[in-house]
Each structure stands twice: as structure tokens, then as C-alpha cells.
Amino acid sequence: MSLDIAIRHDLGDFRVNASFGVDEPGITALFGPSGAGKSTIIAAMAGLITPDSGHVRIDGETLFDSSDGTSIPAERRQIGYVFQESRLFPHMDVRRNLTFGARRAGGRSAAIGFDPLVELLGIGHLLQRKPVNLSGGERQRVALGRAVLAAPRLLLLDEPLAALDQARRQEIMSMLEQLRDVARIPMVYVSHALDEVTRLADHMVVLDHGTVAASDTVYAITSRIDLFPLTGRFEAGSVLPGQILEHDANHHLSAVGISGGRLWVPRIDRPEGAQVRIRVRARDVMLATAPPADISANNIVAGTISAIRRDDGAYLDVRVACGSDHLIARITHRSLARLGLSEGQPVHAVIKSVTVERDGGHGSGHTPMRNQMRVPR
Amino acid sequence: MTDAEIEALLLSLRIALVAVAGALPFAVAVAWLLARTRFPGRVLLDGLVHLPLVLPPVVMGYLLLVSLGTNAPVGGWLLETFGIRLVFSWTGAALAAAIISFPFQVRAIRLAMEAIDPGLDAAARTLGAGPLDRFFSITLPLALPGIIAGAITAFAASLGEFGAIITFVSNIPGETRTLPLAIYTAIQSPGGEAAAARLAGLAIALALAGLILSEAAARRVRSLSGS
Missing domain, CATH: 2.40.50.100 (RNA polymerase II/Efflux pump adaptor protein, barrel-sandwich hybrid domain)
Incomplete structure (x- = not known):
């Protein structure tokens, strides 16, 4: 998988001007404090917002390019998205939520089947339930499953663990690792928690006030003491x-x-x-x-x-x-x-x-x- | 109850049903436009939809008469081309009721649509759902409680419509004499007090039944939609 991203977007009092490239599969972390521009960047990658200028290329395919007006709508980008607040459809039970994207994948089959995925996520006993009857951790697991079953070529995760307690975070991180290894889905993982990033990510893009401060392997980034103010004093x-x-x-x-x-x-x-x-x-x-x-x-x-x-x-x-x-x-x-x-x-x-x-x-x-x-x- | 009274009741129900069912698709479309889109002329559309709410119904009926009467441009064209005559017919009464009750439908549906988290629409996009797909799989089912509430309110308003109907399609027994018109006629005629009381009781019973039905439907939909 390769990513070639350049996003310039003016949000009034805040400007994102970030570009980075990744050439390896696995998990890429967009790391930075709240308000660093992480969510703006992945929303632009998914096509949920249209940046002022820039480009989004995945595996050489241009999904957005302001210079020639290319802009493929979000629903045809085949990019999965797990939102911080899960966004399950309240009128559908868990099973119908899970299969929503799969039914619209146009014959493409997901990297992992329905049954193995349900087992991996431990949600088999929840299939008949409505989202309102799920806990926060359960909701995020269903949201993750729903995104994976839509057979995306890239999965974007926007602080999916931010609203969860420590035990649930550990649980879902372990599931993400299994998905990475079993289903081999490339992921872009947005987080401001260093422990999540150093555990999950292979590549790390450090964002600061809308710009890319560094983009390299986790090993290289964490050995740079000049980045410590950004990577966190205490946990560094x-x-x-x-x-x-x-x-x-x-x-x-x-x-x-x-x-x-x-x-x-x-x-x-x-x-x-x-x-x-x-x-x-x-x-x-x-x-x-x-x-x-x-x-x-x-x-x-x-x-x-x-x-x-x-x-x-x-x-x-x-x-x-x-x-x-x-x-x-x-x-x-x-x-x-x-x-x-x-x-x-x-x-x-x-x-x-x-x-x-x-x-x-x-x-x-x-x-x-x-x-x-x-x-x- | 006399045959004429039963006739007025059935006619009222038929006119209200046709008015609500006919206006519903338009109400959903207009509500969606107002709730989810931004376009020039949106404020104008909003005002136009709410006009029947602030206009005297008699004025509404007059406007219908001068535009859809058989001698009026649109009315004449309808009669010549399709053989449709709205004045003095129950379909005209249904149209008048539909227009008068339209704001009630739009209002309820629009509120329901505005209450839907726009994030769900974004989530559906990332799962491959196009605009029409999202409308039918996300927006419409989640707006269903509002659609039902709007339809019931509009049905009640249609049953009670008087001014627009009597102005536009007159008061013809068996054709346009709905419950309110029948009550009015009974009061006007000597010795009609008993009939007026019976018809008024009927109207009250209908209104109560509508309220109970609306509450039951809303409860059922809420449990289905899991909210």
C-alpha cells in the first residue's frame, strides 16, 4: 500500500497544510495533540470534506486532486472509516449494521469473512441487539466490524478508543493487531495517545498545528529527542x-x-x-x-x-x-x-x-x- | 344518525385521507430540502410552505378558485387536457385540505430530519451508500416518527378544514359537504340543533381517536427504531 497525501485546508482561525507519503503496508499513525489537524486530514482522505487544495492518492490512484478537479465521492472511494463516536445506525440491529457496507460492496469480498470477524471481535451474542443496548466498547467493536466488512482497501480510524476505559482500549487494540495480521488491512490510525501509537503503528506522522513535524518509522520518531515536546513529556x-x-x-x-x-x-x-x-x-x-x-x-x-x-x-x-x-x-x-x-x-x-x-x-x-x-x- | 350524516362522515374521511396521502411525498421532499440542503430560494420556499398557516383559509380557497376554476388558466387547461374539474368536486376539496394541512406535515418531518445525526449520513457514505440509497436506508426510516406524527396532525387538520373548502368547492351534499360543513348547514337550518350536536360529537370522537392512534404509532416506531 502506498499513500501520497497533500492537504491544504483553511478552517478560519486554523489552517491545515500537511503532506506526507507512506510506502509500507501496516498501520500508519497520525499523531498529535487535539487540534493538530488529524481529523481534517483523514476526513479529506475519505472524501467527507473537500480540502481547499492538494491531492489524495492511494496505491497510485488519484481520489482527489485540486489541480485537475478530480474528486471521487466518498461512497466510491472504498475507504473504511471508524469514527470516535461509532455512528452505528440506531434503527438497525447489530447484524444489519455489520452487513450495511458489505451489501453495497458490489461483489468485492472483505479480507475476512463475517463469521470469523464476528468471532474475532467477540460480538456473536450481540447480533440481534439495537445499538442503544450496547456498551461503548461493544459499539466500537461493531463499528470496526462494519467498516471491515465493507471490504475497504484502506481503513481510517479516528481516535476509536478515546471514549473508552483502559481495559476496553487494551481489548480493542489487541483486536486491531489481529485484524492487521489476519486480514492485512492497511490502516491509518489517528490518536493523541502515545501508548496506542507505539504499540500499533509501524509508521508515524507527527502533526503540529496543522503541519507535519515528522514522518518516519516509529523507531526513528521515538528516538528523536527534538520531537519530545510533541510526543509527550511524561510518556516519552x-x-x-x-x-x-x-x-x-x-x-x-x-x-x-x-x-x-x-x-x-x-x-x-x-x-x-x-x-x-x-x-x-x-x-x-x-x-x-x-x-x-x-x-x-x-x-x-x-x-x-x-x-x-x-x-x-x-x-x-x-x-x-x-x-x-x-x-x-x-x-x-x-x-x-x-x-x-x-x-x-x-x-x-x-x-x-x-x-x-x-x-x-x-x-x-x-x-x-x-x-x-x-x-x- | 341519518344517511346524510353518515355520508358527510365518510366523505370527510375520504377527503382527509386523499389529502394527506397525496401531499405526503411532496411534504417529505420539501422537508428534506429545508432540513438538509442549502440553496438560493430556500427561505422563499420555507415561507411559501408556511403561507397556508398564516393566511385566512377563505383567502386560500379564493386563490384556488381564481387559479383552478374552469374559467381560470390552469383550471381550464386541466379540464381541456385531462377532463379534470376541481371546482365543486370532492377532489378539489381534497386539494384544498392538502394545501391547508401541508405545513403541518412539513414541519413535523423537517424537525425529525433535523434531529438525525448528520454523522450517520457520513458513515453511510464511507460504507458505499450513494445519495438516494442513504435517503431510503437512513434518513427516511429515522424520520418515520415525524412522518407519522405529521400525517396524523395533517389528517386532523384536513378533517376540520372549513373555509378553504366552502370557498373553493362550495357546500354540495354528497360531494363536498364534509363534517364541518354539515355541522354549519345543520346549525343554519331550523330544527337542526340535534343533528349539529350529533355531528359535533362525532367530530370530537374522531379527534380523540386520532390522538390515541398517533400516540400508539409513535410508541411503536420509537421501539422499532431503538431510540
Whole structure:
């Protein structure tokens, strides 16, 4: 799947002027705070609004181009859309909602059949119900199923989890991962929640005040400390690809190899060699100039300081190159001065906590999983 | 009840039914235009639709007479081309009732359509539904409570119409003498008080039945549409 998007749209006091391209399948996240222009961009992609100028091309096909007047109506774009507020048809039961798009797909069959999809989404017992009798999480699952069954070539998701509690969010994220792997539907996922994006997305487009601040892989974006003001102070951290090297049955641990070393994490129920994605938050990384001895932390990775981002306030961000990847450490100005840290200096990163986000490969056939855990000290 | 009274009742029901059923498609179309579209002349259309509500019914009947009478341009053309004569016939009475009750239908349907979340229409678009498809699968079913409410109100208004009917199609027994006209005639004739009372009682019973029916229908539709 390829996306080639350029949207310029004036909304009075707010202007969107964003262009980006994506050449890989999987999930692309449009990430940014509320009012960054995310929803305007996907509404234009779907054809629900007509931007002032720009173009929308998917797999080389032009759906909109202001320069030659091309504008295919939304109902013929074959782009699925999951809205934040689900927008189920209140006068139809769940089954008729689900099949609404399928009945209008003109013979195209969805990437996944009705029965397997209903099972995957866990909505089999709801088929006769009216939307008014569904919970928020159930509604979003039905909305997701309805969009998928319309056999879209691209699925747009506009903050589909924003109105849900934490447990429901986890549940639906896991379903999205399965859809990505089983049905292989390319998705554009709009969110302002970094944990959703680092878990689900392959590619990340960071939006700021209507413009694209960065567009790259999740790994590359999360290693850029210059984007930290946009990617969130508290949750910010780097996302790294890893591979399970071995399991330590006695201590219930698994070793995950990253390019700069290995990390021990609570046992991951996956075979050795499996690809995983891990996230290390900046506030969970300490720095030491000498290899620390007699310390409870299991995970110490050697690296070189590649960048320092000074900031107002007590904290600053230090990027440490470890092999081909980067870790970010959030330390105080005081620590920086005390240790005399500077760019190019070798350091040891002490990692207090690692989040295993998911399996790292596509269509690996494994049930995606998520273990959020504190690493034993 | 006398045969003439039963005749007036049946005639009233027939005229009101034809008036409402005939005007319904137009009312739905106009309501949709007013609720969901923006076009030049929209305000004019809105005003035109509501005109019968503010105009004296006698004036409405007079306007119909001068435009649809057999000597008037449109009326003459209708008579020559199709052999249709509206004046002094029950179809003319139905037309007058339809025009008078039209604003009630449009108002109720329009309110129902404006209450539909426009987001549902957008959702249907992304699922491949074109404009006509969306109208019949989303807008119309969701506006059904309003359509029913509008139809019942218009039916009641048609049953009660007096001024426009008597001005346009006169007061002909068995042809245009509806319930209100029959009551009027009874009151005018010596010794007609008893007949007038019976007919008035009938009108009250009809109105109550209409109210109960409307409430039952609205309840049924609400449970069907899940709102």
C-alpha cells in the first residue's frame, strides 16, 4: 500500500497544510495533540470534506486532486472509516449494521469473512441487539466490524478508543493487531495517545498545528529527542525492535536482544528467535559514567551520548546510541553537571523498566500480546 | 344518525385521507430540502410552505378558485387536457385540505430530519451508500416518527378544514359537504340543533381517536427504531 497525501485546508482561525507519503503496508499513525489537524486530514482522505487544495492518492490512484478537479465521492472511494463516536445506525440491529457496507460492496469480498470477524471481535451474542443496548466498547467493536466488512482497501480510524476505559482500549487494540495480521488491512490510525501509537503503528506522522513535524518509522520518531515536546513529556521514550534470545525458566525471565546489548524482562510467552517490540521510557533510564557494580538493576547497556536536549525546568533529555538504536534518558541538569556529560562521551544506561509492546513482525501467526511489566531489580 | 350524516362522515374521511396521502411525498421532499440542503430560494420556499398557516383559509380557497376554476388558466387547461374539474368536486376539496394541512406535515418531518445525526449520513457514505440509497436506508426510516406524527396532525387538520373548502368547492351534499360543513348547514337550518350536536360529537370522537392512534404509532416506531 502506498499513500501520497497533500492537504491544504483553511478552517478560519486554523489552517491545515500537511503532506506526507507512506510506502509500507501496516498501520500508519497520525499523531498529535487535539487540534493538530488529524481529523481534517483523514476526513479529506475519505472524501467527507473537500480540502481547499492538494491531492489524495492511494496505491497510485488519484481520489482527489485540486489541480485537475478530480474528486471521487466518498461512497466510491472504498475507504473504511471508524469514527470516535461509532455512528452505528440506531434503527438497525447489530447484524444489519455489520452487513450495511458489505451489501453495497458490489461483489468485492472483505479480507475476512463475517463469521470469523464476528468471532474475532467477540460480538456473536450481540447480533440481534439495537445499538442503544450496547456498551461503548461493544459499539466500537461493531463499528470496526462494519467498516471491515465493507471490504475497504484502506481503513481510517479516528481516535476509536478515546471514549473508552483502559481495559476496553487494551481489548480493542489487541483486536486491531489481529485484524492487521489476519486480514492485512492497511490502516491509518489517528490518536493523541502515545501508548496506542507505539504499540500499533509501524509508521508515524507527527502533526503540529496543522503541519507535519515528522514522518518516519516509529523507531526513528521515538528516538528523536527534538520531537519530545510533541510526543509527550511524561510518556516519552524510545521504541526498539528486539528478538527473544533465551528464556530463564528458573527466574521466570526472558532475554531480549537489542542491537546494543541484551535486556532481561519477565518471561514472554513466545519462542526463542521471535521478534518483539519494546519501549523504554526516558524517565526509566539512568546514566552512569562507569559500569555500575552492586546494583539491583539487571539491565545495563553501554552506549555513547549522541545528543543532549536542554530544556527549561529541572530535566533534560539525553540520547544514547546503543548499537544502531537509541535509548533516551531523562536526567536532571544537576546530574548532567555533576557527571560532566557531553556529546560523544561513553556512558552506561541503567534501565529500570521495559515495556514489551507486541510481536515485531507482520503476520507471524502468533497471537499478539502485550506484557507491561517492571523489570526485576 | 341519518344517511346524510353518515355520508358527510365518510366523505370527510375520504377527503382527509386523499389529502394527506397525496401531499405526503411532496411534504417529505420539501422537508428534506429545508432540513438538509442549502440553496438560493430556500427561505422563499420555507415561507411559501408556511403561507397556508398564516393566511385566512377563505383567502386560500379564493386563490384556488381564481387559479383552478374552469374559467381560470390552469383550471381550464386541466379540464381541456385531462377532463379534470376541481371546482365543486370532492377532489378539489381534497386539494384544498392538502394545501391547508401541508405545513403541518412539513414541519413535523423537517424537525425529525433535523434531529438525525448528520454523522450517520457520513458513515453511510464511507460504507458505499450513494445519495438516494442513504435517503431510503437512513434518513427516511429515522424520520418515520415525524412522518407519522405529521400525517396524523395533517389528517386532523384536513378533517376540520372549513373555509378553504366552502370557498373553493362550495357546500354540495354528497360531494363536498364534509363534517364541518354539515355541522354549519345543520346549525343554519331550523330544527337542526340535534343533528349539529350529533355531528359535533362525532367530530370530537374522531379527534380523540386520532390522538390515541398517533400516540400508539409513535410508541411503536420509537421501539422499532431503538431510540
